[in-house]
Structure formats: C-alpha cells, structure tokens
Amino acid sequence: MPTLGELERSIMERLWASDAPVAAAELRDELAHKTSAGNDLALTTMLTVLSRLERKGFVDRNRKVRPHLYYAVTTRADHTADLLHQVLGAEPDRAAALAYFVGQVTPQEAETLRLLLSARAAQNDAQATLEA
Incomplete structure (x- = not known):
C-alpha cells in the first residue's frame, strides 16, 4: 500500500x-x-x-x-484499513500488536469489534457449510 x-x-x-x-x-x-x-x-x-x-x-x-x-477510488476507511494491514504485515509479533491495540480501544469500540468479529465468524460458518 x-x-x-x-x-x-x-x-x-x-x-x-x-x-x-x-x-x-x-x-x-x-x-x-x-x-x-x-x-x-x-x-x-x-x-x-x-x-x-x-x-x-x-x-x-x-x-x-x-x-x-x-x-x-476508495474510501478513507478502506485506506485506513489497508494501512493497518500493512503495519501488521510488517510486525513479527502480530498477536502482541493486536493485543496492545485492543487494550487501547474504548468500550464502544470494543463492542463494535465484538459485533464485527461475530458477524465474520457467522459468515465463515456459512461459507464452510456451503463448501461441505
């Protein structure tokens, strides 16, 4: 990026x-x-x-x-997400970087992350069911 x-x-x-x-x-x-x-x-x-x-x-x-x-061509949010992926991609300990990031979010942002991760898990489950 x-x-x-x-x-x-x-x-x-x-x-x-x-x-x-x-x-x-x-x-x-x-x-x-x-x-x-x-x-x-x-x-x-x-x-x-x-x-x-x-x-x-x-x-x-x-x-x-x-x-x-x-x-x-893309949104500001798309650009920000691409930057986050770029930074994570260069980090040898992605889990530590993610843990630090999550530790810095507000309660509202944490709830948003929970909702997004839940939706992602449901999407992955649906995809796995279709492929089976």
Missing part, C-alpha cells in the same frame, strides 16, 4: 469529503485557502500530484469532460 505525502493527503481528504468529482483547479483553490503552503501551488503541480495519486490507485478521473474531474 503506497503512503501519502502531505499534499497528497490534503488532496485525498478533500476528495474523500466530496460527494462529486472535483476539477484540479478547484482543488488547488480550496487548498490555497486552507494552507499557507497552498498559496504557492501551481495548477501543473496539482495535476502532477493527481497523476501520482492516480498511478498509486487512490484517484481516478472522468476523461469525458474538460477539465477532467477527479474522485477518490
């Missing part, structure tokens, strides 16, 4: 928050208002970063219209 630089992350946050595809110039203008560094952004820089995000599989664009409109 590729990582995101600061500008890439800012762009993705905007795209994840959007209900509709966004033009590169609109992204540049919005980021310029939110960050002091954004004031120096050229449209060509924005297009280069969007192209990189497209190669990394984070965004796609509608090429049927001009200017092209960009949108996120």
